[in-house]
Amino acid sequence: MIDKIAASIGEALAGIADGSTVMIGGFGTAGIPGELIDGLIEQGARDLTIVNNNAGNADYGLAALLKTGRVRKIICSFPRQADSHVFDELYRSGRIELELIPQGNLAERIRAAGAGIGAFFTPTGYGTDLAKGKETREIGGKNYVLEHPIHGDVALIKAERGDRWGNLTFRKAARNFGPVMAMGAKKTVATVHEIVPLGALDPEAIVTPGIFVSKIVKIARVATQAGGFKQAA
Amino acid sequence: MAYQRRSKDELARRVARDIHDGAYVNLGIGMPTLVANHLPAGIEVILHSENGILGMGPAPSADREDFDLINAGKQPVTLLPGGAYFHHADSFAMMRGGHLDICVLGAFQVSATGDLANWHTGEKDAIPAVGGAMDLAIGAKQTWVMMDLLTKKGESKVVAQCSYPLTGIGCVKRIYSDVATLACTPQGLELIDLVEGLSPAQLQELVGLPIAA
Numbered sequence: 001m002i003d004k005i006a007a008s009i010g011e012a013l014a015g016i017a018d019g020s021t022v023m024i025g026g027f028g029t030a031g032i033p034g035e036l037i038d039g040l041i042e043q044g045a046r047d048l049t050i051v052n053n054n055a056g057n058a059d060y061g062l063a064a065l066l067k068t069g070r071v072r073k074i075i076c077s078f079p080r081q082a083d084s085h086v087f088d089e090l091y092r093s094g095r096i097e098l099e100l101i102p103q104g105n106l107a108e109r110i111r112a113a114g115a116g117i118g119a120f121f122t123p124t125g126y127g128t129d130l131a132k133g134k135e136t137r138e139i140g141g142k143n144y145v146l147e148h149p150i151h152g153d154v155a156l157i158k159a160e161r162g163d164r165w166g167n168l169t170f171r172k173a174a175r176n177f178g179p180v181m182a183m184g185a186k187k188t189v190a191t192v193h194e195i196v197p198l199g200a201l202d203p204e205a206i207v208t209p210g211i212f213v214s215k216i217v218k219i220a221r222v223a224t225q226a227g228g229f230k231q232a233a
Numbered sequence: 234m235a236y237q238r239r240s241k242d243e244l245a246r247r248v249a250r251d252i253h254d255g256a257y258v259n260l261g262i263g264m265p266t267l268v269a270n271h272l273p274a275g276i277e278v279i280l281h282s283e284n285g286i287l288g289m290g291p292a293p294s295a296d297r298e299d300f301d302l303i304n305a306g307k308q309p310v311t312l313l314p315g316g317a318y319f320h321h322a323d324s325f326a327m328m329r330g331g332h333l334d335i336c337v338l339g340a341f342q343v344s345a346t347g348d349l350a351n352w353h354t355g356e357k358d359a360i361p362a363v364g365g366a367m368d369l370a371i372g373a374k375q376t377w378v379m380m381d382l383l384t385k386k387g388e389s390k391v392v393a394q395c396s397y398p399l400t401g402i403g404c405v406k407r408i409y410s411d412v413a414t415l416a417c418t419p420q421g422l423e424l425i426d427l428v429e430g431l432s433p434a435q436l437q438e439l440v441g442l443p444i445a446a
Contacts, residue, residue: 084360088360100363104283104329124371
């Protein structure tokens with residue numbers, strides 16, 4: 001029997017090794033798996049490479065993880081925020097490596113990993129500092145940059161509903177990086193607000209099929225600065 | 234002769250006037266978001282937000298804010314009937330794949346041939362951040378820039394060659410500024426319109442580059 005439901009976050013995150021590349025979903029306040037990030041801090045893996053759109057806000061979530069000093073490198077599109085002081089300090093003092101990637105290339109490189117693509121030519125970034133040193137090619141009169149996939153060892157994502165096969169639905173713009181990260185990592189852990197019996201999710205509406213998901217864990221539905229919502233919809 | 238600069242709202246209205254019925258449009262963070270307030274009555278325009286929304290509606294009242302429904306600027310928004318959510322790879326495929334009709338962006342500098350610099354001022358100690366700027370710049374069928382023509386120091390932001398780090402090459406089709414609307418072509422600038430009281434010769438002097446009529 002397939003049962004991907006983990007009883008606790010600790011159980012879901014067990015076995016994340018030092019040196020892992022960890023993809024973390026979320027954009028702004030939407031879709032950040034705050035509970036899983038806290039769980040990763042508790043789990044204690046070090047020397048991590050983190051893939052996220054941003055590089056943490058204030059002192060919670062990803063910023064708190066960075067503060068532990070266990071992150072060697074961050075791969076993201078937009079680290080600078082009004083309240084990204086934890087990252088700013090680490091970056092300025094040379095204690096964290098940054099790979100800055102245009103947001104669409106970031107999403108596509110993750111998707112490419114999940115889709116088994118060896119590399120792909122993208123027009124985004126051609127002729128800019130972010131394409132320096134990368135192979136380029138003119139195809140059909142247009143210029144492209146060769147980009148390689150980003151493979152995750154683990155993806156931590158926030159979904160809305162799930163079942164024991166790991167099928168997932170998301171909520172509104174909280175979907176963002178979740179589905180592609182689930183594809184791009186060897187192991188994917190998703191939090192959900194509701195676990196439903198097999199067959200309860202409309203098969204036409206399942207966004208991420210369970211084949212891309214390793215563990216789901218139920219979390220409370222609370223509105224926080226790092227996710228959730230004020231109004232039940 | 235004295236001329237009156239377009240206010241931010243007048244500029245937004247000027248941009249909005251050129252958006253056609255049925256257009257799929259991405260409005261960049263900052264001044265371009267104002268364009269949404271000035272779309273002509275009687276046309277349907279579908280707004281795209283790169284974090285995964287088509288059919289984005291206006292901001293909700295404070296008590297209806299939903300942290301799962303935000304725009305690319307991370308502000309709470311709403312979804313119009315008929316709107317849709319999708320993941321990031323699909324969202325950026327809409328740009329890169331040329332499905333989006335118009336993208337309106339702010340800029341530090343634009344070259345006469347449409348090179349765009351809008352992501353980095355190039356300062357050594359600045360923390361770089363690019364977000365979707367490079368994807369947006371080259372992705373839409375038409376990329377328009379909306380900005381004041383001059384910097385606070387009075388230097389033209391329309392230049393022969395960008396001195397700031399580039400976001401994209403030859404990607405800007407039009408510049409909507411507070412004093413004139415210009416087209417960027419492989420041959421250089423062309424005048425579309427200018428504010429009352431400003432002559433083409435005066436505009437050319439402000440920009441410091443040839444502008445074809």
